[in-house]
Amino acid sequence: MEEKVQKINWLYLVGYVLGPAVICTICYALSAAFFPKGNMAVILLMVPTILAVVWWIFAGSLIFRKKSKELEQKFESEGYTRNQTFYAKGQTVMLDVKKGMLGINFFWNPFKSYIISAKKVKDVKVDDGKHGSGFMEGSSQVSFLFTVDDVRVRVYTFRSNQRFRMDDKYILTGISKADVMLKSLNEARANAK
16 A cells, blocks of 8 residues: 655754754753853854755755656656656656656655655645735735545745735746646646556
């Protein structure tokens, strides 16, 4: 039986967020207890703090990117062709349309990549993010969505912190990318065995 898809590995998430904080707390306690002044106090206070900030800013992206590349290699080594690959913030989705296979991995579960039959994909649709009315109508995000093993996956093709009109080139490009992935997912589902 195939393993069910999970977007989040809670142990990884907690370790990623709290691990550096715990190490900093231990170093601060050591500094206060044994080195209240001097160079060692500065080292115990500054180095873990800087390393924790660097970890939180860069480590997750580096791990996710590395694991996405490994998924690409695994996908191709198993004899599948990447007809479509979409790199989004938070997940990587790749398709072999002819064989009906889907490869996916998630930012908060990077050590587990999934290569599954596209037959498991359900409820594929595009969300243009449209809201407001009249001259206030617009969107700040466009995505395509699908469900695998009762897990809802939203892959953003465009995201911004400001709202754009629905006829803006950014929104139209995002919708176009989402439509291509929607078409490819539906075609892969039809070809899945």
